[in-house]
Amino acid sequence: MKKLYLDCAMGAAGDMLMAALLELTEDREAALSELNGLGLPGVEITAEPSRKCGILGTHVRVRIQGHEEGDGHHHHSGLGDIRRIISRLTIPDKVRADALAVYEAIAQAEGQVHGCTMEHIHFHEVGAMDAVADVVGVCWLLDRLGVEEVHASAVHVGSGQVACAHGILPVPAPATAYLLREVPIYSGTVRGELCTPTGAALLKHFVTKFGPMDPMRLEKIGYGMGKKDFEAANCLRAMLGQSQETGDEIEELSCNLDDMPPEDLAFAMERLLEGGALDAFTTPIGMKKSRPGVMLTCLCRPEDREAMTALLFRHTTTLGIRRKRCRREVLDRSLETRDTPWGPVQVKTARGWGVSRSKAEYEDLARISRETGLPLARLRKEL
Numbered sequence: 001m002k003k004l005y006l007d008c009a010m011g012a013a014g015d016m017l018m019a020a021l022l023e024l025t026e027d028r029e030a031a032l033s034e035l036n037g038l039g040l041p042g043v044e045i046t047a048e049p050s051r052k053c054g055i056l057g058t059h060v061r062v063r064i065q066g067h068e069e070g071d072g073h074h075h076h077s078g079l080g081d082i083r084r085i086i087s088r089l090t091i092p093d094k095v096r097a098d099a100l101a102v103y104e105a106i107a108q109a110e111g112q113v114h115g116c117t118m119e120h121i122h123f124h125e126v127g128a129m130d131a132v133a134d135v136v137g138v139c140w141l142l143d144r145l146g147v148e149e150v151h152a153s154a155v156h157v158g159s160g161q162v163a164c165a166h167g168i169l170p171v172p173a174p175a176t177a178y179l180l181r182e183v184p185i186y187s188g189t190v191r192g193e194l195c196t197p198t199g200a201a202l203l204k205h206f207v208t209k210f211g212p213m214d215p216m217r218l219e220k221i222g223y224g225m226g227k228k229d230f231e232a233a234n235c236l237r238a239m240l241g242q243s244q245e246t247g248d249e250i251e252e253l254s255c256n257l258d259d260m261p262p263e264d265l266a267f268a269m270e271r272l273l274e275g276g277a278l279d280a281f282t283t284p285i286g287m288k289k290s291r292p293g294v295m296l297t298c299l300c301r302p303e304d305r306e307a308m309t310a311l312l313f314r315h316t317t318t319l320g321i322r323r324k325r326c327r328r329e330v331l332d333r334s335l336e337t338r339d340t341p342w343g344p345v346q347v348k349t350a351r352g353w354g355v356s357r358s359k360a361e362y363e364d365l366a367r368i369s370r371e372t373g374l375p376l377a378r379l380r381k382e383l
Helices: 014-024 028-036 079-087 093-114 129-145 174-179 197-206 262-274 302-315 362-372 376-382
Strands: 002-007 043-052 055-064 149-152 161-164 167-170 207-210 216-225 235-243 248-257 279-287 291-300 322-328 332-340 343-352 355-360
Touching: 002 129, 014 028, 014 043, 014 055, 014 129, 014 197, 014 216, 014 235, 028 043, 028 129, 043 129, 043 216, 055 129, 079 093, 079 129, 093 129, 093 174, 093 197, 129 197, 174 197, 197 207, 248 302, 262 279, 262 291, 262 302, 291 302, 302 322, 343 362, 355 362, 355 376, 362 376
Parallel strands: 002 149, 055 216, 149 207
Antiparallel strands: 002 235, 043 055, 161 167, 216 235, 248 291, 248 322, 279 291, 332 343, 343 355
16 A cells, blocks of 8 residues: 655645655656646746755745735635635546545634634635645645555644734644644644644645554655754655555464254354454365264454354354464455435445455445345446
8 A cells, every 4th residue: 555654743834745745756847837737826836955954855835926925915715715716626526625625624623713604714824825726736746646545743833923814823823723633743842833724734634643654665755845944954754655564363263063053053153243253154074974064163353262262162062162373464444435326325445455446335235226126236337
């Protein structure tokens, strides 16, 4: 699985994230040209080398009608304006959905801080076209790089105070603090705002795990540089690679049976699965005295071995159970609910080891088939 790890030891901002991702692309100039061709009105994105504390990275500049952020030429925008701009861009549907979700999260945070609905928020720093470019650029670059999962370190938010359109506010700014709920953050000796609302919203939307970096085969490193100089290198480091699938261990319990009615055997398997077994299955075997029989096998987690052993003795006629510890490699699995013309359907997705596949849950398909009379094969094809 292609994984991205973000080192947020100096916080996160939209331009820093975009610059770090830009460094990971195969052809930076081509990526910049495509970014500038997405249709953002009046926007020009440029990248230039930047050195912080001896580290060479990239700094991204966003100009709107020739002007940069903070020069007083921006107008304020509402969420409706942002939606209209993003809806007209020539970008993939997933990128559009991600960008809209990020802005709605920002709007919700601003609304919570100011005590109004997100539809009535007029964005200041985050609502200008430069922030639209940052959000769309990050969403587009993640899609272009084919990133499947994003992890990040705890987020350094800075300390002290920050000046904004409403006056002097504490660091992290209220909207940033709201967006970073349930995210591990910390404040150090650096005075200033290190994590912006845009950076916080992007992290909250894309990052699925915060903490130390898990094992991964590192392929590329990108450094996105901020504008200011601090005693520490003001950069966000992005590390791209393949996750190291480590798998896990399971217990395999088995016993031979030749004196159980089929109904009793089926009941025993039901009890095992209801009790937490990962799987239970039978294999036809030939036993002593030429008797046909079955081998009942139960797969379970190591911590469930004693409970599964007790169930096997309770619900079968076996006098002994064999067990062995097995190692298995597994795909990462996730379950999501999707809306369909026939109602909600759960879809299971498995990824890893260079593969990705999805399928609708059988029980949902069977329910729809019973209600509509449509065969399962047709439902799978149409879904």
